[in-house]
Amino acid sequence: MSSRIPPLLEPYLALPPEASLILLTSVLGASSNWLVLRFLHSTLIRPEPLSVSPRGDDTKLVLVSFMRDFAFWKENGRRLGLDLEKFASKKRFAFVDGLTGLFLPKISAVRGEENVLCSPEFATVSREIQRAIHSLKDTDEGNIVLVIDQLDLLLAAGGDEIGAVNLGEMLIGLREEAHSTILSISADYPLVSTSQTPLEKDHAALVLNISHEADFIMSLRLLDTGTARDVSGVLRVTVGDSIEQGSQGIQRRIEEKELLYFVGGDGGVKVFERGQ
Secondary structure, eight states: OTTSSOGGGHHHHSOOOTTEEEEEEEBTTBOSHHHHHHHHHHHHTOOOTTOSSOOOTTOEEEEEESSSOHHHHHHHHHHTTOOHHHHHHTTSEEEEEOSSSTTSSOOOSEETTEEEOOOOOHHHHHHHHHHHHHHHHTTSOOOEEEEEEOTHHHHHHSOTTOOHHHHHHHHHHHHHHSSEEEEEEEOOHHHHHOOOSHHHHHHHHHHHHHHHHOSEEEEEEOOTTOOBTTBOEEEEEEEOGGGGGTOHHHHHHOOOEEEEEEEOTTSOEEEEOTTO
16 A cells, blocks of 8 residues: 555655664644654565665664553554564564553563563663663664654653753663664644743753754644645654764755645555645
8 A cells, every 4th residue: 555655755764874863753733653653664564775774674673652552553553564563573673661651550571572661760761772672682683773752751751850961861872772763752832932841941952952963854743724634734854963964875865845744544644745
């Protein structure tokens, strides 16, 4: 089905160069979950000839989600022909649950194929994510892509100990363990513009710092003119500051552009240019 990977997205979903960082931003009403799912599909299933590095069957992925549980990803992945349980059994996929057990009494760190975070302390979070990465590294050689969905929830709910600086330091350590990293973060206007409360200041600092470090940014927003039956929102791709620091591989294939997208009721996605 063509809507699994819309052709206009293919260049951006290819396996990024080593040590690269991709930032996905979303707003209320324009969620990034469909985009994260396409990254999962492209990494685990489909060879991509546009990749800077060769992609083979040994490419692995660790998904950390603070907003959605494994049932969500499993069900929506199945709609794309993506069997996450199958990839987990082959040690090509690992899921870290940052939602269901984060503020409950301590439970087993591993539940079936899932690694369950049981403390919001950033040292514990970092250790459990690294454990998931190492569980895939222990099998054989292969690139590991780290995807962290809604990292900003940890910032909002983690208390005074979690701040933009601590999260930034944690990310540095995690990125050293993976071939490349993809982050999804909320970028609603009140969170990144007002900067009056401590949370708003930390959130704005986190988004700003990651934006400067990112190789490229894929931003989702609603239509400026309101809602439409056949358009869900706008996808804007911008090249990050790190391109100027020598990420030549990603610079060759990344084109800045603004696209429209439509998410259907069956989970299918169409991406098209204005006027199409």
